[in-house]
Amino acid sequence: MxxxxxxxxxxxxxxxxxxxxxxxxxxxxxxxxxxxxxxxxxxxxxxxxxxxxxxxxxxxxxxxxxxxxxxxxxxxxxxxxxxxxRGGMLSPAGLIRVAAPMTFGVRHLSPILPGFLQQYPEIDITIDFSDVLVDLVAEGYDVALRIAALADSSLRARQLCPVRILSVATPGYLDRIGRPDHPKALEGEKGFVYTNTSAPGMVRLRHDQNGREYVLRQTARLRADNAEAFLPALEAGMGYGFFPEFMVWEGLRSGRLERLLPRWSVPPVALYLVTPASPLRPVRVSAFLDYLVTAFGDPPWSRPGPGPVSRRKKARAPARSS
The missing domain is CATH 1.10.10.10 (Winged helix-like DNA-binding domain superfamily/Winged helix DNA-binding domain)
Known part of the structure; x- marks a missing residue:
């Protein structure tokens, strides 16, 4: 041989x-x-x-x-x-290749990197920000951050924290259309459709109390493959959308945004660290994984905080239901 x-x-x-x-x-x-x-x-x-x-x-x-x-x-x-x-005595050094979702990576991964790089001066990092699902093994990545409900695979995955998908709009928008208590009422309203899914505009929701399910078929005012593109139009009151909590939590707490359908939930997803299946990995990668576990074990959007700031009451359109 x-x-x-x-x-x-x-x-x-x-x-x-x-x-x-x-x-x-x-x-x-x-x-x-x-x-x-x-x-x-x-x-x-x-x-x-x-x-x-x-x-x-x-x-x-x-x-x-x-x-x-x-x-x-x-x-x-x-x-x-x-x-x-050698007993793990070598100082972590070398290059780490990372894949991360665009918006999450820029908003939440990038801000924590200076602390890691300061702690490990011999480690360099290359990050590819993209919402496209990459092949870690074929493309040579050491680790990927993924926000999903992960299916079984040959990769190793560690859940860092849950990520809720929330339906939101501005209070002014809801003053105009009403505050529906059933997702069917939204089918006559135009919203924001994220296209990087297998079925864009199709959103499955479950009632938190009675367990009933409903598949909402969105009508698009704006379509895009990155949800960051929706935020200016969202905050301008031009529609509603479904967003991961890490994108809208500050707007919700400040009162700029308001939840729709608070009794209905999108199937849960989570933030995962995904690595190739091999049990052996360089010490620099292990150090990076440990750092991310600490950084995202208690993310700011999941911590208890004050409710929305008070605002002057406005006349509201009647709620829609079915």
Whole structure:
């Protein structure tokens, strides 16, 4: 049985990470010819090209991109094994690749990163902010944050905190349309439709007391694949929408926004940390995971707070129901 060329796979991962044979050679303290020969040796062994090369640019081929996740996993697991064998005494160092949802990542992940980077000065982080579901293994990510009701998978997932999806609008908007007590009343109203789902505009709700379910078919005033785009129109009173609590909790507490259908709930989701299934991971990744668990174990939107500020009472349209 022919053993895999693990050194060549590791060097391939480093060249892809650095985007250059020279920078990879400097990073791993090898000569540039040694690095180039290792990649060529791997390409000959596989019978494929991993990089497109010319005098100015170096880029992964499509096959190289598909294989990079495996190379990153091999390198990460080897580093984790060495660290474990040495008693975990190495200082966390190196690059962590993270995938995070756009709005949550910018609003809540980014603000906590300075503390982590200050605590671990030898760790660097690359974050891809996107609402698209990425393949952690194939694309070489160490960890992803996901807000979902996760299905069974080969990945490892740890729930950090629940995330409620709330139906909200401005008080002024509700003064105009009334305050319905059944979701059917909203089907005649235009709202904001998030399109990055399998069934955009279809929202399943359950009554908190009697357990009855209703599928709301939204009519769109505005459609988008990122809910952040709805907020200016929402706060201008141009419609209603369903938003994760971490986006609207401040507006609800200040009174700028108001919940619709408080007796109806969207099926629960949660914030998860998702990692590849391997039990071995670099110490830098373990440190980052521990930091996120602490940071999001008690998020601000889930803490008890004062209710909405008082506002002058206005004449309200009659509530709609069915």
């Amino acid at each position: 022919r053993l895999p060329d693990l050194e060549a796979w590791a060097i391939f991962a480093k060249v892809a990470e650095q985007g250059s044979f020279a920078r990879a050679a400097e990073d791993i303290q090898r000569s540039k010819p040694t690095v180039s020969k290792a990649v060529s040796r791997l390409e000959r062994s596989l019978g494929i090209s991993l990089f497109n090369r010319n005098s100015r640019n170096l880029s992964l081929t499509e096959t190289g991109r598909l294989l990079l996740g495996h190379a990153n996993r091999l390198l990460a697991e080897a580093q984790a094994a060495e660290t474990e064998a």
